[in-house]
Amino acid sequence: GDSVTQMEGPVTLSEEACLTINCTYTATGYPSLFWYVQYPGEGLQLLLKATKADDKGSNKGFEATYRKETTSFHLEKGSVQVSDSAVYFCALSDDGGATNKLIFGTGTLLAVQP
């Protein structure tokens, strides 16, 4: 079945460092790919998405490119801030179904130190 694998955390960075959180997926069809973020004490919220190969999603300085050839959707940011500290979830929805239900990775905790 479909699945998402993302790098384990925690990831600890100093402010202004570069961030990459790896995400790879397995899917039978052509899924849509998402990054959701959960800030401390808050609910899950969509950070960015891409719905077809070679699309780049971007938001709040974060970017991720849908790479079909490597089945990857790595999250990147050039300069992290303390306020980026959160848990990041990579997810997919399989377009083969009619539900758009999400399959999540296990999450990666990012801690940014001043």
Place this chain on the structure above:
Amino acid sequence: GAGVSQTPSNKVTEKGKYVELRCDPISGHTALYWYRQSLGQGPEFLIYFQGTGAADDSGLPNDRFFAVRPEGSVSTLKIQRTERGDSAVYLCASSLSSDRGREQYFGPGTRLTVT
């Protein structure tokens, strides 16, 4: 506008008891999803409603779990004969539709603890 709300925020119950968890989706959202998130894991899909009907309940772990959405808005997740393994955060999400790539908006979750 108002987001997805869930009540209660926390629920502690004894093993074997029955619980109901409520979700109020964003007004006008026809698609509603329930997920379960165990500690240190990502959310896992339980059930999807389109309107009033459960269009996909393939994620429900067993027949102790049941959900309804009688008027196409509020949904209730019902768990019978609770077990300690049911302890988790139960998340509700809603979406304008189930179209491919459509964003889901999540509620804050209900933390269920079975003692």
